[in-house]
Amino acid sequence: MEFQQVVDRRRMIRNYAERPVDPGAIARALRNATRAPSAGFSQGWAFVLLDEPDDVGGYWEATTDPEQLAAPDAWLAGMMRAPVVVLPCSSKDAYLDRYAEPDKGVTNRDEGRWRVPYWHMDTAMAALLILQTVVDEGLGALFFGIPTERIDAVRRSFAIPDTHDPIGAITIGHLTDDAGLRGSPAHRRRVPLDELVHRGGWTQ
Ligand SMILES: Cc1cc2nc3c(=O)[nH]c(=O)nc-3n(C[C@H](O)[C@H](O)[C@H](O)COP(=O)(O)O)c2cc1C
Numbered sequence: 001m002e003f004q005q006v007v008d009r010r011r012m013i014r015n016y017a018e019r020p021v022d023p024g025a026i027a028r029a030l031r032n033a034t035r036a037p038s039a040g041f042s043q044g045w046a047f048v049l050l051d052e053p054d055d056v057g058g059y060w061e062a063t064t065d066p067e068q069l070a071a072p073d074a075w076l077a078g079m080m081r082a083p084v085v086v087l088p089c090s091s092k093d094a095y096l097d098r099y100a101e102p103d104k105g106v107t108n109r110d111e112g113r114w115r116v117p118y119w120h121m122d123t124a125m126a127a128l129l130i131l132q133t134v135v136d137e138g139l140g141a142l143f144f145g146i147p148t149e150r151i152d153a154v155r156r157s158f159a160i161p162d163t164h165d166p167i168g169a170i171t172i173g174h175l176t177d178d179a180g181l182r183g184s185p186a187h188r189r190r191v192p193l194d195e196l197v198h199r200g201g202w203t204q
Contacts, residue, residue, distance in 0.1 A: 006135045013140030015078030015180025016173030021139055026051060026084055026172065029133040033088070036126035039118040040104060044094030045126050048087035048158050048166070055158075059085045059169070062153040063146060078180040079142070082171035086130060087146075087154070089164035090123035123167050130170055140175045143168055 001009075030047055038044065050056050060069060060080050072080060095118055096109040106113070127143055134141040145168050146154055154166055 001136050006132050010131055010135045011179070011185070012142040012183055013171075013173075013175060013179050014075055014142055014183065015176055015178055016081040016083070016140065016171065017176045018081045018083075019174055020083045021173060022137075023051070025134070025137040025139060028137065029130045029172070030086070032129045032133045033126035036122060036129050038122040039095065040098045042094045042098040042118070042122070044091035044098075044119045045123040046089045046091065046164055048089065048160060050085040050087070050158070051083065053083075056083065056085050058157050059154070062157040063150040075181055079171055082173035084172040086170040086172065087158070087160070087166045088123050088127045088130070088168065088170065089160060089166045090119040091164050092117070092119045093163050095119050120165075120167055127168070127170060134172055138175075139172055140179065141170055141172045143170050145169075
């Protein structure tokens with residue numbers, strides 16, 4: 001697929017066909033994720049891959065009330081059909097350690113100097129590469145948030161160490177004729193470029 005097609009076709013998919021995906025496509029998406037840029041080449045990311053039905057089920061159990069699981073709404077029903085869930089995790093420690101190395105010359109691990117948490121930013125860039133690769137593979141995906149009050153349960157379920165922070169989750173699966181709920185683009189416009197680009201400075 002042409003790169004421009006990948007960009008134009010990517011949209012979040014909230015409904016999946018109930019069939020497995022080619023493990024090779026998932027492997028490629030994860031490999032591409034590691035081609036993301038990272039500050040100081042810190043590569044402070046890791047990916048929990050859930051591609052067995054029990055593990056995927058475990059994700060939904062960890063993040064959903066039992067009553068909701070028993071009677072899922074349209075969003076949850078469509079999402080639970082995805083055969084793969086990836087949890088991109090960021091590692092702040094990787095950046096604090098990396099920037100304390102001689103070529104960076106920071107002498108302490110003070111977090112205060114990080115105006116922008118590059119560990120989340122770089123992991124998000126890796127997540128976008130997963131989303132784009134999925135489109136190129138003819139599949140669909142959704143990046144979505146893990147409810148804050150469920151993070152501990154997710155950590156416990158998949159033994160995620162304290163050094164790593166799951167920044168969200170990505171479902172991956174086959175498309176159906178009905179891509180499911182359109183989400184916010186159904187009622188919000190895409191902001192036109194001329195409202196976003198400030199050529200030569202922010203003059204108006
Ligand atoms: C950081 C982030 C968090 C998101 N969280 C959710 C979510 O919890 N549930 C959901 O259905 N969509 C979620 N989305 C998807 C957005 O709603 C979607 O990207 C946006 O509406 C634009 O639509 P598009 O990606 O299909 O172009 C999230 C997207 C991002 C980037």
